[in-house]
Amino acid sequence: MELKFILLLIINLIMLLSSTVTADQYVRPLPRKNLNIPWPWDSKSQPYPQQVHISLAGDRHMRITWITDDKHSPSFVEYGTLPGRYDSISEGEFTSYNYMLYSSGKIHHTVIGPLEYNTMYFYRCGGQGPEFKLKTPPSKFPITFAVAGDLGQTGWTKSTLDHIDQCKYDVYLLPGDLSYADCMQHLWDSFGRLVEPLASARPWMVTEGNHEEENIPLLTDEFVSYNSRWKMPFEESGSTSNLYYSFEVAGVHVIMLGSYADYDKYSEQYRWLKEDLSKVDRKRTPWLVVLFHVPWYNSNKAHQGAGDDMMTVMEPLLYAASVDLVLAGHVHAYERSKRVYNGRLDPCGAVHITIGDGGNREGLAHRYINPQPKWSEFREASFGHGELKIVNSTHAFWSWHRNDNDESIKADGIWITSLISSGCVDKNKHELRSMLMTP
CATH class of the missing domain: 3.60.21.10 (Metallo-dependent phosphatases)
Structure with missing residues (x-):
């Protein structure tokens, strides 16, 4: 396992150096440092839905995306307009990918709706983990x-x-x-x-x-x-x-x-x-x-x-x-x-x-x-x-x-x-x- 991560580190360093060499030749001031984010082998496995983000998915619908380390985790979302009370549930799809020596977690995509405009919704991904809340956009200006x-x-x-x-x-x-x-x-x-x-x-x-x-x-x-x-x-x-x-x-x-x-x-x-x-x-x-x-x-x-x-x-x-x-x-x-x-x-x-x-x-x-x-x-x-x-x-x-x-x-x-x-x-x-x- 250690050899695998060493090889991954070497590949990543090579790719980083190659992208740096091909960058445009203009001078940039020093940016702030990268945030201190642990490498995968330094962090504990995340048992609950993580990396949750949402996007519009057609009229009055929203796509909920999240990732789980558990390959058997289900791809449904429970949601409603009151905290902890979910009146609706939607089943979605999932995918994953491999990139060199890296294997992604299970990536879930679930569309919920129809939703009311300009309304706060509370939702939970896969039946476990924390509750999230989102606000839908208005139907008209502003x-x-x-x-x-x-x-x-x-x-x-x-x-x-x-x-x-x-x-x-x-x-x-x-x-x-x-x-x-x-x-x-x-x-x-x-x-x-x-x-x-x-x-x-x-x-x-x-x-x-x-x-x-x-x-x-x-x-x-x-x-x-x-x-x-x-x-x-x-x-x-x-x-x-x-x-x-x-x-x-x-x-x-x-x-x-x-x-x-x-x-x-x-x-x-x-x-x-x-x-x-x-x-x-x-x-x-x-x-x-x-x-x-x-x-x-x-x-x-x-x-x-x-x-x-x-x-x-x-x-x-x-x-x-x-x-x-x-x-x-x-x-x-x-x-x-x-x-x-x-x-x-x-x-x-x-x-x-x-x-x-x-x-x-x-x-x-x-x-x-x-x-x-x-x-x-x-x-x-x-x-x-x-x-x-x-x-x-x-x-x-x-x-x-x-x-x-x-x-x-x-x-x-x-x-x-x-x-x-x-x-x-x-x-x-x-x-x-x-x-x-x-x-």
């Missing part, structure tokens, strides 16, 4: 999203999560790079335990980043850890891949795209995106928000041009669809654009926000291109999180909160007017119809 990408598991991560926990948010949006496990699978487990207090109480909607890929040619499958642990409502939204999907909540249609899935005009993702956009009803969901990992508008010297290919293919379609807001990560800094399209200011373009500053171990990307592009409104290399409060069908307030040591300081804020209220949706509807009908 609704608040917390946003932060590139989380990791450092002291800065904890600071960001503490600040998000103080925010009265309904849904958390994470545009890629979750655990920074980078092939060291025990870090997926420690990440699950780290985020459980927040992720078990409000839906976390995530998309993949480059640190989720974890591909070792001929030895492992791409995204096997991410897809096994963080199942999103891709099937509910008609997608064939967990790497891209959409969902609707309280008057907002949110599209989560995959920067690391094929995206050319002949790809399955592009075909799905056109089909998804054809179903959007701006009377029912006047706000249209898109997330993916690699930003298209980025004046930081880090990852310059990394999103250009995807932008060339997909930006015309998103522009025709009158997307209000685009959120991305990858660059470890914050930046907000004016409304922009095709590199130029455009009143019918989207506001692009890069928010890959959640707390990763690689540090901040602090070097920017000067002079600042005309489309770039605000930029700063600090860790933090964003809050998007959509007040009604026409107005939303975006704010970015810097981690000033362990205090949350609002450093940027702006009112955003929806494109449906400015006439852009009507202006672009014929172009959109034409693009959706093009094979």
Whole structure:
């Protein structure tokens, strides 16, 4: 057994060194240290459900995900609106995976519902362990999203999560790079335990980043850890891949795209995106928000041009669809654009926000291109999180909160007017119809 763990340690060190060598050659300030999380052989086996997190799973439904070391543990969830009193029960599914010498626990996915809007529910996983509680999102405006990408598991991560926990948010949006496990699978487990207090109480909607890929040619499958642990409502939204999907909540249609899935005009993702956009009803969901990992508008010297290919293919379609807001990560800094399209200011373009500053171990990307592009409104290399409060069908307030040591300081804020209220949706509807009908 000791030899097995020694071999695992050697493999993990090799993967860590290789990822460090291939990193971009720009200088980052020293981040806070990684959190002190014990290795698997140092920790006691967890007899109860752990790493509990929830996500939206179609209209008035929620997916509960948890992991058990006991391979015989059942995959049902009991729930109700009073503590300790469970009026309903749902049976789910389970999976597991192997990665080199690592074997995951039993990963349970159970969908519960239909649920009442804006309601507190109490639930228990597998008939044992502690009781958890979650709050469902509202059915109509106002609704608040917390946003932060590139989380990791450092002291800065904890600071960001503490600040998000103080925010009265309904849904958390994470545009890629979750655990920074980078092939060291025990870090997926420690990440699950780290985020459980927040992720078990409000839906976390995530998309993949480059640190989720974890591909070792001929030895492992791409995204096997991410897809096994963080199942999103891709099937509910008609997608064939967990790497891209959409969902609707309280008057907002949110599209989560995959920067690391094929995206050319002949790809399955592009075909799905056109089909998804054809179903959007701006009377029912006047706000249209898109997330993916690699930003298209980025004046930081880090990852310059990394999103250009995807932008060339997909930006015309998103522009025709009158997307209000685009959120991305990858660059470890914050930046907000004016409304922009095709590199130029455009009143019918989207506001692009890069928010890959959640707390990763690689540090901040602090070097920017000067002079600042005309489309770039605000930029700063600090860790933090964003809050998007959509007040009604026409107005939303975006704010970015810097981690000033362990205090949350609002450093940027702006009112955003929806494109449906400015006439852009009507202006672009014929172009959109034409693009959706093009094979």
